[in-house]
Amino acid sequence: xxxxxxxxxxALVVGVTAAQAEKIIIKGSDTLGxxxxxxxxxxxxxxxxxxxxxxxxxGSTTGLAAIIDGNADIGMxxxxxxxxxxxxxxxxxxxLTPTVVAYxxxxxxxxxxxxxxxxxxxxxEKIFTGDVTDWSAVGGNPGKISxxxxxxxxxxxxxxxxxxxxxxxxxxxxxxxxGNEQIVAEVAKNPNGIGYIALAYTKSPGIKxxxxxxxxxxxxxxxxxTYVYSRPTFYFTNGEPSGKAxxxxxxxxxxxxxxxxxxxxxxxxxx
Amino acid sequence: MLNKSTVQLMALGLVGSFAATAAAQxxxxxxxxxxxxxxxxxxxxxxxxxxxxxxxxxxTPAGKLNISSSVKExxxxxxxxxxxxxxxxxxxxxxxxxxxxxxxxxxxxxxRYRLRLRVNADYKLADDFFAGFGLQTGQNNDSxxxxxxxxxxxxxxxxxxxxxxxxxSGIPGITLVGGKQVNPFYTTDLVWxxxxxxxxxxxxxxxxxxxxxxxxxxxxxxxxxxATDNTESATSGKTNRDAIIYHTQLVAGLKLTDxxxxxxxxxxxxxxxxxxxxxxxxxxNYTKWSSxxxxxxxxxxxxxxxxxVSFKLAGKPAKVLWDFAWNADANNRNSLYRLGTTGSxxxxxxxxxxxxxxDSLAYLVGFSIGENKKKGDWSVLANYRQVGLSAIDPxxxxxxxxxxxxxxxxxxVGFFYNLGDAxxxxxxxxxxxxxxxxxxxxxxxxxxxxxxxxxxxxxxxLSVKF
Numbered sequence: 001x002x003x004x005x006x007x008x009x010x011a012l013v014v015g016v017t018a019a020q021a022e023k024i025i026i027k028g029s030d031t032l033g034x035x036x037x038x039x040x041x042x043x044x045x046x047x048x049x050x051x052x053x054x055x056x057x058x059g060s061t062t063g064l065a066a067i068i069d070g071n072a073d074i075g076m077x078x079x080x081x082x083x084x085x086x087x088x089x090x091x092x093x094x095x096l097t098p099t100v101v102a103y104x105x106x107x108x109x110x111x112x113x114x115x116x117x118x119x120x121x122x123x124x125e126k127i128f129t130g131d132v133t134d135w136s137a138v139g140g141n142p143g144k145i146s147x148x149x150x151x152x153x154x155x156x157x158x159x160x161x162x163x164x165x166x167x168x169x170x171x172x173x174x175x176x177x178x179g180n181e182q183i184v185a186e187v188a189k190n191p192n193g194i195g196y197i198a199l200a201y202t203k204s205p206g207i208k209x210x211x212x213x214x215x216x217x218x219x220x221x222x223x224x225x226t227y228v229y230s231r232p233t234f235y236f237t238n239g240e241p242s243g244k245a246x247x248x249x250x251x252x253x254x255x256x257x258x259x260x261x262x263x264x265x266x267x268x269x270x271x
Numbered sequence: 272m273l274n275k276s277t278v279q280l281m282a283l284g285l286v287g288s289f290a291a292t293a294a295a296q297x298x299x300x301x302x303x304x305x306x307x308x309x310x311x312x313x314x315x316x317x318x319x320x321x322x323x324x325x326x327x328x329x330x331t332p333a334g335k336l337n338i339s340s341s342v343k344e345x346x347x348x349x350x351x352x353x354x355x356x357x358x359x360x361x362x363x364x365x366x367x368x369x370x371x372x373x374x375x376x377x378x379x380x381x382x383r384y385r386l387r388l389r390v391n392a393d394y395k396l397a398d399d400f401f402a403g404f405g406l407q408t409g410q411n412n413d414s415x416x417x418x419x420x421x422x423x424x425x426x427x428x429x430x431x432x433x434x435x436x437x438x439x440s441g442i443p444g445i446t447l448v449g450g451k452q453v454n455p456f457y458t459t460d461l462v463w464x465x466x467x468x469x470x471x472x473x474x475x476x477x478x479x480x481x482x483x484x485x486x487x488x489x490x491x492x493x494x495x496x497x498a499t500d501n502t503e504s505a506t507s508g509k510t511n512r513d514a515i516i517y518h519t520q521l522v523a524g525l526k527l528t529d530x531x532x533x534x535x536x537x538x539x540x541x542x543x544x545x546x547x548x549x550x551x552x553x554x555x556n557y558t559k560w561s562s563x564x565x566x567x568x569x570x571x572x573x574x575x576x577x578x579x580v581s582f583k584l585a586g587k588p589a590k591v592l593w594d595f596a597w598n599a600d601a602n603n604r605n606s607l608y609r610l611g612t613t614g615s616x617x618x619x620x621x622x623x624x625x626x627x628x629x630d631s632l633a634y635l636v637g638f639s640i641g642e643n644k645k646k647g648d649w650s651v652l653a654n655y656r657q658v659g660l661s662a663i664d665p666x667x668x669x670x671x672x673x674x675x676x677x678x679x680x681x682x683x684v685g686f687f688y689n690l691g692d693a694x695x696x697x698x699x700x701x702x703x704x705x706x707x708x709x710x711x712x713x714x715x716x717x718x719x720x721x722x723x724x725x726x727x728x729x730x731x732x733l734s735v736k737f
Contacts, residue, residue: 061397065341080320084343086328095325098317133483144483152399172443172480225307232313269313 023052024244028063028076029155030179031104031198032233035264037076043260044251051244057179060155067236068094073245075236078104078198079155098234099241101252102266105199105217106160106229109184109207111191116140118211121228124164127194130171135192147174148183148195156180160196163229196229200265219267233266298323344395352734354385354416358674360723379723387415391434399441405434405468414466414670434468444480448473455492457522457536459577460669461594461635461656467667469516471496488524493517498542498666515543516664520575535578540664542571570604571664573597589640592654594633596663601631604661629706630678633662637683648689655682659706673703673726680706681726693736701728 026037034057041053056062063075068089081089081096089096108124110116116139119127126132127145136142149170150157157176161167177183181204183195188206199217202209209216212228221227235241241249251257258268302320305311311319360379386408393403408417408428417428436450448455451470454463471494478489498514520538527533579592598604605626637654656672657680665675673679681703689695705724 080317081324083324083328086321086324088339090325090329096321098321100314100317153397170443172477174443232317234317 022048022050022244023054024074024248025054025066025072026074026076026248027056027058027066027072028074028236029060029078029233030057030150031060031078031154031156031200032076032101033057034179034181035200036102036261036266039260039264040248040252040257043256044248047251048247059151059153060158061153064096064236067096067238068092070094070238073237074241074248077155077234077236078231079159080234081236095239097237097239097241099237099249099253100232100269101235101249102233102258102261102269103222104231104233104266105222105227106156106163106196106231107199107202107217108194108196108210108212108229109187109202110194110210111187111189112206112208113191114140114208116210117208118214121164121213124212125166125168128160128165128170128174129168130173133171143192146186146190146193147171148186148193149174149176150180150183150196151176151178156196156198159231160229163231164196198265199267202265219262222267232269341397342394343397346393347391348393348737349388349390350734350736351389352387352732354383354387354733355729355731356383356385357381357727357729358383359725359727360674361725384419385416386419386428387417388430389415389433399439401438401440403434403436404432406430407433409433444477446475446477455494456518456520456538457492457534457577458575459592459594459635459637459654460672461577461633461658462540462573462575462596462663463667464669464675466670469494469496469667471515486526488522488526490522492520492522492538494519512543516667517541517543530583532581533578534581535576538575538577540571540573540575542569570600570661571598572600573663574599584640587641590638592635592637592639594635594656596633598631598659598662601659601661602626605630627659627707629657630660631662633658633677641687643687643689643695645692646689650687651685653682653684656680657706671699671728671730672701674723674728676703676723676726678706679703679726687732694734695736696731696733698729698731700730701726703727 024041026033026041033055037055037057038053041055045051045053057076060075060077060079063072063077064081064085065075066072067075068085069092077098080098086096108119114135116135119138123132123138127138128147128149132138133145134142135145147170149160161170175186177186177195180197180201183197184201184204184207187193187195188204197207199219199222202217215221215227217227217229222230235249235252237245237249240246252261253269258270262268299320302311302316306313306316358379358381389405389407391403391405393401395401407415407430409415409431410417415433420426432451434451434453436448436452438446438448438452440446449472451468452473453468454465455473455475456463473492473494475493476491478484478491479487494517496516496518498516501513503512518538518540520536522534522536524532524534573596575594575596577592577594579590581588581590583589633656635654635656637652639650639652641650642648643650658668658673658677660678662677665677668675668677672683673681681701683699683701685697685699687695687697703726
């Protein structure tokens with residue numbers, strides 16, 4: 001009897017340990033981590049009972065740092081790794097390896113009451129760098145422009161400087177916000193607000209997506225990269241994905257995973 | 272049919288043939304073109320980009336440094352300066368010591384060979400924080416000069432920390448810094464010696480980040496600096512709190528044309544009235560002060576107004592500059608020096624030393640032209656200044672002009688030439704005479720007020736920056 005209990009206890013311990021071993025730790029981008037990855041995780045768990053996820057979406061910088069420091073299985077990022085991050089990784093014998101998991105278009109949004117429908121790429125740069133401070137200068141109603149940006153740990157914050165601002169600094173009065181949802185909320189409240197958000201958040205109420213040089217960020221234009229603010233999004237791993245990380249990367253890239261990406265508002269890869 | 276690895280290898284080789292490793296970051300356009308042509312898929316392109324980025328990191332000096340991932344940027348800098356210095360002082364009649372009457376007109380010559388090493392590290396950190404430190408030769412005060420062989424012929428020299436600070440600039444337009452830091456104020460060396468990195472906290476608000484002021488640049492700067500740590504349990508009301516200097520300044524810049532800019536920076540500084548403790552130690556170079564005096568930071572309510580007009584002259588940057596300081600509490604400070612009284616001091620001149628309006632005023636007017644940024648560059652400067660006995664704090668003014676004595680008037684001229692982009696040779700000459708000869712009595716006998724009737728200083732410098 002005692003022996004049977006011992007074996008049962010051992011089996012229980014082994015079982016719990018096995019279950020704990022299936023916990024996948026994912027950190028990084030708010031763009032990926034606020035909607036897409038949690039839904040992918042739910043679908044993955046449904047197909048792989050016993051798997052647990054820990055997802056922290058605090059910006060791409062935190063995802064890359066987590067891979068470098070060995071604190072995550074997958075680092076979500078909406079930008080490429082910087083040379084300084086590659087350097088820090090190399091010093092710890094970590095090989096930052098990107099996998100493109102979806103495409104995204106960064107949409108320029110204004111309050112739904114704005115009369116504007118289109119901005120030129122040049123005017124977008126002028127607005128976000130502070131060269132232009134009043135809507136009347138770009139065809140809008142007179143009023144001081146309120147700029148909402150992501151915070152500095154965000155990959156979108158860096159990408160936007162590269163894609164839209166000629167690597168110039170943001171305007172002094174711009175307000176840094178934690179995520180896409182916060183930008184949507186502020187722009188929806190402020191008739192003079194402008195911000196940029198990931199494609200997945202463009203259906204939110206109170207905001208309007210502007211065309212850039214006549215192009216709206218449609219899936220086809222993002223995939224073809226004819227929309228000017230298109231970009232890939234990544235999972236980063238230490239070397240080629242393996243084990244539980246590989247299983248989740250494979251699921252993300254599977255037809256089922258990519259369908260979820262499309263459904264949420266990203267643009268699937270491989271079509 | 273080429274397999275994936277072969278395609279990647281070919282692309283990598285193609286990119287590599289166009290881009291040296293150090294320039295791998297510029298290969299993005301080529302990779303993009305290969306993707307557009309269908310030679311590479313996006314995933315393959317990203318793997319190549321990542322490989323190139325790793326190579327860049329591994330094969331450049333930056334890539335070999337193991338720096339914390341929280342560091343976004345690190346700047347290392349420094350300089351070495353060799354200096355010949357000649358000083359001549361004509362002593363006051365009663366300056367040898369309190370109560371002693373030396374012969375009038377004594378000359379004091381001194382020649383020194385000096386060196387200064389400074390090494391700086393400035394870090395930009397995650398979440399809008401920054402930090403840094405500096406190491407330099409010198410003494411236990413803010414001068415980095417180390418007199419060569421100041422003890423024995425085989426002497427080595429000590430290194431001191433001249434900067435150690437943490438800052439935050441998370442709100443655009445607002446910068447907060449704590450620690451021993453570069454002086455944040457717009458100033459000339461009339462009031463603040465450029466060698467001094469004060470210790471305390473500073474705040475800077477740039478109003479242009481919050482409101483549209485057109486061509487006007489406006490900033491408010493505040494500083495609270497620890498001058499001396501006192502023992503709070505002391506019985507004296509002047510030594511039972513730490514001595515703090517408070518300085519506030521409004522800096523306004525107005526661009527008048529593309530080449531002409533006006534800057535004015537009215538300000539105010541004072542102290543909390545606490546005493547500096549001891550003599551020769553502490554934050555500032557106040558070794559000239561009498562050890563019997565405990566009033567050194569008192570009687571300072573100083574209004575300052577430095578400014579300049581910068582412009583181009585014969586294609587060179589030029590500047591007309593000025594500074595002004597008026598101590599509203601100068602008479603009180605004079606009494607702290609015990610001027611006009613005999614007190615415990617035996618001084619034949621003391622009885623005639625009454626307060627003068629001149630004691631409360633310091634001013635500087637000057638001109639400079641040129642810059643020293645690259646080989647062949649040159650610059651010239653000249654200024655004249657008058658410094659009343661109690662107009663400013665001699666703990667923090669320029670220690671070269673008149674060896675920081677107040678109650679002086681005179682000039683400073685200098686010429687500097689760049690032998691190379693980083694190497695400059697130059698010379699500066701300072702000459703000053705007492706506003707009132709043989710001023711003495713109380714602390715002024717050995718303090719800043721009358722250390723000399725006349726002072727000349729000649730410096731010849733050779734410096735390199737790295």
